[in-house]
Amino acid sequence: MTKIQQEIGKIIQELPPQTHLVAVSKFHSAESIQEAYDAGQRIFGESYVKELQQKHDVLPPDIEWHFIGHLQTNKVKYIAPYISLIHAVDTPKLLSEISKQGIKCNRKIPCLLELHVAKEETKYGFSPQECIDYLTSGTWKDLKGAEISGIMCMASNVDDKEQIAREFEEAYQFFQCVKDRFFQNNNSFCIRSWGMSDDYPIAIEHGSTFVRIGTRIFGQRKY
Numbered sequence: 001m002t003k004i005q006q007e008i009g010k011i012i013q014e015l016p017p018q019t020h021l022v023a024v025s026k027f028h029s030a031e032s033i034q035e036a037y038d039a040g041q042r043i044f045g046e047s048y049v050k051e052l053q054q055k056h057d058v059l060p061p062d063i064e065w066h067f068i069g070h071l072q073t074n075k076v077k078y079i080a081p082y083i084s085l086i087h088a089v090d091t092p093k094l095l096s097e098i099s100k101q102g103i104k105c106n107r108k109i110p111c112l113l114e115l116h117v118a119k120e121e122t123k124y125g126f127s128p129q130e131c132i133d134y135l136t137s138g139t140w141k142d143l144k145g146a147e148i149s150g151i152m153c154m155a156s157n158v159d160d161k162e163q164i165a166r167e168f169e170e171a172y173q174f175f176q177c178v179k180d181r182f183f184q185n186n187n188s189f190c191i192r193s194w195g196m197s198d199d200y201p202i203a204i205e206h207g208s209t210f211v212r213i214g215t216r217i218f219g220q221r222k223y
Contacts, residue, residue, distance in 0.1 A: 001039075002035050003219075004032060004035045004036050004039070004217055004218060005035060005036070005038065005039035007216055007217045008021075008023070008036055008039045008040070008041050008217060009039065011213060011216065011217070012040075014201075015204070015211070016204060018209055019204055019208055019209055019210070019211060020043060020209060020210050020211075021041065021043065021210075021211060021213060022043050022044070022045040022066050022068065022193075022210050022211065022212045022213070023036050023041050023043065023044050023045065023213065023214065023217050023218075024044075024045040024068065024196075024212050024213060024214025024215075024217075024218075025044045025045065025046060025055070025214065025218065026045070026046050026047045026048060026051065026068075026069070026214065027051075028214075028218045030054075030055050030058050030059055032218055033055060033059055033063075034059065034060075036217065036218075037059070037060060037063065042062065042063060042064055043063075043064045043066060043084075044063055044064070044065060044066065045065075045066045045067075045068040045087070045212050045214070046065060046066070046067060046068065046069070047067070047068055047069025047070075048069065049067075049071075049072075049075040049078050049079055052065060052067065052079060053078060053079070056082060064084040064085070065079075065082065065083055065084055066083070066084055066085045066086075066087060066210075067079060067083055067085070067086045067087065067088075068087045068088060068212055069088065070088060070090070070124055071086060071088065071089075071094060073093060073094055073097040076094075076097050076098050076100075076101045077101045077104075080098070080101035080102055080104070080105050080107070080109060081105045081107075083109060084110070085110045085111070085112065085149070085191075086098060086109060086110070086111045086112065087112045087114070087152045087193050087210075087212075088112070088114040088124065088125070088152055089111045089112060089113050089114060089148075090113075090114045090124040090125050090126065092134055092139065092140075095111060095113075095140060095143060095146055095148075096143060096146075098111055098143075098145065098146040099143035099144060099145035099146035100145060101145065102144075102145025102146050103144055103145035104145075105145075107145065108144070108145055108146065108147045109145060109146050109147065110147050110149040110188070110191075111146050111147065111148055111149060112148075112149060112150045112151060112152040112191055112193055113125075113126060113131055113134075113148060113150075113151055113152070114126065114151075114152050114153065115128065115131060115151050115152065115153040115171055115174060116153070117153050117155070117167040117168075117170050117171050117174075118153070118154055118155055118156040118157075118167060119156045119158075119163075119167075125153065128170075128174055131174075131178070132178075135178065135181075135182045147188055148183075148189060149188050149189055149190065149191050150175065150189055150190060150191025150192055150193065150209075151171060151174065151175045151178065151191070151192055151193070152191075152193035152194065153167070153168075153171040153193075153194045154194070154196070155167045155168060155194065155199055155202075155203075161199075161202060164199050164202050165202050165205070165206060168194055168195070168199075168202060168203050168205075168206035168207075168208070169206045171192070171194055171206070172192065172206045172207040175192050175207070190209070191209055191210060192207050192208050192209045192210070193208065193209070193210040193212065194206075194208045194210075194211075195208045195210075195211035195212065195213075196211070196212050196213060196214070197213050197214060197215045197216045200212075200213060
């Protein structure tokens with residue numbers, strides 16, 4: 001068993017039944033992804049469209065590819081035919097473009113709204129109020145090729161575990177508020193994507209259903 005496969009096994013044992021692993025494979029080779037696949041991992045996260053395209057073309061067809069990075073509207077068309085989940089929808093314009101491309105592919109593409117809870121200006125995403133305003137507008141209901149399936153966020157890049165916990169808890173409470181107010185009868189709105197290699201145990205404690213882990217599995221980037 002390889003080191004990658006050992007780490008996959010350890011992480012899976014740590015996760016509760018409701019929390020799923022997204023193996024963040026950006027900047028790592030197709031061979032490394034194949035190792036993780038051979039250990040049973042099926043969900044992989046990529047952040048760059050060209051890199052994802054190359055890997056999609058050579059790796060097993062039953063992989064669930066998640067796009068976890070900042071997605072430009074002009075790149076959506078390249079991944080729309082097969083992407084399983086887009087984690088970081090940060091503007092209404094992007095969601096509209098995803099819907100447009102989803103319709104062309106006869107798909108309804110699952111998406112997460114990116115919530116900005118971190119105390120860092122460099123993070124993308126809706127502020128809580130912007131997200132509420134957008135959902136209240138109701139324009140998203142007319143999008144036939146995209147489906148809002150939950151919330152994604154990133155915590156501040158700090159060592160203060162209490163601050164990280166507060167930010168994840170804010171995201172969890174926001175998810176519950178939005179669920180009750182806008183998606184009460186929609187079972188598809190169920191995904192909470194937060195937690196990475198350094199903070200995923202805290203994320204699990206605060207309701208995460210998808211943790212995005214790369215460095216612990218694959219080590220430092222290979223290229």
